[in-house]
Amino acid sequence: MDFRLSEEYEALRSSVRSFAREVVAPGIADHYERHTFPYEIVAQMGKMGLFGLPFPEEHGGMGGDYFALCLALEELARVDSSVAITLEAAVSLGAMPIYRFGTAEQRARWLPKLVSGEALAGFGLTEPGFGSDAGGTATRAVLDGDEWVINGSKAFITNSGTDITALVTVTAVTGTNPDGSKELSTIIVPSGTPGFAVAPGYSKVGWCASDTHELTFDDCRVPAENLLGQRGRGFAQFLRILDEGRIAIAALSVGLAQGCVDESIRYAKDRHAFGRPIGNFQAIQFKIADMERRAYTSRLAYYDAAARMLAGEDFKRHAAIAKLHASESAVDNAREATQIHGGYGFMNEFPVARFWRDSKILEIGEGTSEVQRMIIARDLGL
Numbered sequence: 365m366d367f368r369l370s371e372e373y374e375a376l377r378s379s380v381r382s383f384a385r386e387v388v389a390p391g392i393a394d395h396y397e398r399h400t401f402p403y404e405i406v407a408q409m410g411k412m413g414l415f416g417l418p419f420p421e422e423h424g425g426m427g428g429d430y431f432a433l434c435l436a437l438e439e440l441a442r443v444d445s446s447v448a449i450t451l452e453a454a455v456s457l458g459a460m461p462i463y464r465f466g467t468a469e470q471r472a473r474w475l476p477k478l479v480s481g482e483a484l485a486g487f488g489l490t491e492p493g494f495g496s497d498a499g500g501t502a503t504r505a506v507l508d509g510d511e512w513v514i515n516g517s518k519a520f521i522t523n524s525g526t527d528i529t530a531l532v533t534v535t536a537v538t539g540t541n542p543d544g545s546k547e548l549s550t551i552i553v554p555s556g557t558p559g560f561a562v563a564p565g566y567s568k569v570g571w572c573a574s575d576t577h578e579l580t581f582d583d584c585r586v587p588a589e590n591l592l593g594q595r596g597r598g599f600a601q602f603l604r605i606l607d608e609g610r611i612a613i614a615a616l617s618v619g620l621a622q623g624c625v626d627e628s629i630r631y632a633k634d635r636h637a638f639g640r641p642i643g644n645f646q647a648i649q650f651k652i653a654d655m656e657r658r659a660y661t662s663r664l665a666y667y668d669a670a671a672r673m674l675a676g677e678d679f680k681r682h683a684a685i686a687k688l689h690a691s692e693s694a695v696d697n698a699r700e701a702t703q704i705h706g707g708y709g710f711m712n713e714f715p716v717a718r719f720w721r722d723s724k725i726l727e728i729g730e731g732t733s734e735v736q737r738m739i740i741a742r743d744l745g746l
C-alpha cells in the first residue's frame with residue numbers, strides 16, 4: 365500500500381499549483397466580485413490540457429485518468445472554487461456522459477471541442493421541483509417522427525449559459541417502464557436550439573465566478589439521433605456520472621480545506637495580539653492542527669475511492685464517504701479559518717471569506733450530505 369504519487373502525477377500537481385498561484389489567484393477576486401465568468405483563465409486551462417485530462421488521446425485528450433482530474437481540481441480549489449467547479453462540471457458532468465455513453469458520431473462531433481476546453485457542456489438533471497429524488501423528473505421528451513420534442517425545465521445547471529457552452533445533456537421522461545415506473549433517457553440539446561431558453565444567472569452566495577442557470581424547454585425539437593446511449597438508460601447513466609463526480613467534489617473540497625490551512629498559517633504568523641503572533645496561542649494552534657487533520661484524512665478518502673474506481677472495483681460507498689467527509693471538513697475548515705482571521709475574515713478581499721462562501725454548496729451539490737449517508741447506509745445493507 366503506497367499513497368505517494370508517481371512522477372507524472374507529481375508533475376501535474378506541481379504545474380496546476382503554479383498555475384493556480386500565478387494565474388488564478390491574481391485575477392479571480394475581481395470576477396467573483398463582479399459575478400463574471402473568467403473566460404481568459406478557462407482558455408489557459410484549455411491550453412494546459414486540463415479539460416482533456418481523463419480522456420484518451422484519440423479524442424484529443426491527455427491520456428490520463430480520473431485521478432489526474434481530481435489532483436488538478438484539488439490544486440485549483442486550494443486557490444479558488446469557481447474555477448475548480450467550472451472544470452469539474454465541464455469534464456465530469458459535461459464531457460464524460462458523451463464519452464461514456466455516446467455513439468461514435470456523437471463522440472466525434474462533440475468531444476474534440478469539449479476536451480480542448482474550447483467549448484463547455486452542461487448536465488441537466490435537477491429540476492425546480494426536485495433534486496435528490498431524481499425519480500421525480502417531470503421534463504418530458506416525446507418522439508415525433510424523427511425528432512424528440514422536449515418540454516420542461518431544469519434548475520441550477522452549471523456551465524449552461526456561457527458564450528462557449530455548446531450543449532446540455534437533458535434527463536427526460538420518455539415513456540413508462542413495464543413495472544409502471546418512469547422511463548428516463550438522456551438527450552443532447554445543442555445551445556441555440558429553438559425552444560431552449562437560458563434564464564439569467566442566479567444571484568449566488570458562493571461560486572460567484574462560475575456559470576449557473578435555470579433552463580426551459582418549450583416544444584424544443586432535436587433530431588432522434590441526439591438520444592445519448594440507449595433509450596431508458598437515463599437513470600443508470602446519471603447514477604454512474606454522479607458516483608464518479610462525488611470523488612471529484614471530494615477532491616475539490618480537500619483543496620478548499622487545504623487552502624484554509626494555508627491562509628490560516630500565514631495569518632497566524634503575521635497577526636499580533638497581546639504582544640505576540642496569534643499563532644503562539646495554543647487555541648489557534650489547535651484549530652489549525654484540526655484543520656490539517658481534516659484536510660489530510662479527506663485526501664486519503666478520495667485517493668482510496670479513486671483507486672477503487674480505477675481498479676474497476678465497486679466504489680459507490682467509498683465515493684460517498686469521501687464526498688461526505690471532505691465536504692463537511694471543508695465547511696468546518698472555512699468556518700475556523702474565518703474565525704482565525706477575526707474581522708478581516710468577514711471582508712471579501714480576504715481569500716478565506718471566499719472559501720467560507722464557497723464551502724456550503726459542497727454539502728449540497730452532486731448529492732447532499734443526507735443523500736451520501738443514505739447511500740452509505742444502503743450499501744451496508746440497511
Ligand SMILES: Cc1cc2nc3c(=O)[nH]c(=O)nc-3n(C[C@H](O)[C@H](O)[C@H](O)COP(=O)(O)OP(=O)(O)OC[C@H]3O[C@@H](n4cnc5c(N)ncnc54)[C@H](O)[C@@H]3O)c2cc1C
Pocket residue numbers: 453457486487488489490493494495496497519520521522523568571576725728729730731732733734735
Ligand atoms: C451552484 C449549484 C450548481 C449546481 N449544478 C448542477 C448541475 O450542473 N446539474 C444538475 O443537474 N444539478 C446541479 N445542481 C443541483 C444540486 O445537485 C441539487 O441542488 C442537489 O442535488 C439537492 O437537490 P435540491 O436542491 O432539489 O434539494 P432537495 O432534494 O429538495 O433537498 C432539500 C433537503 O431535503 C433533504 N432530503 C431530501 N430527500 C431526503 C431523504 N430521503 N432523506 C433525508 N433528507 C432528504 C436534502 O438532503 C436537503 O437537505 C446545482 C446546485 C447548485 C446550488
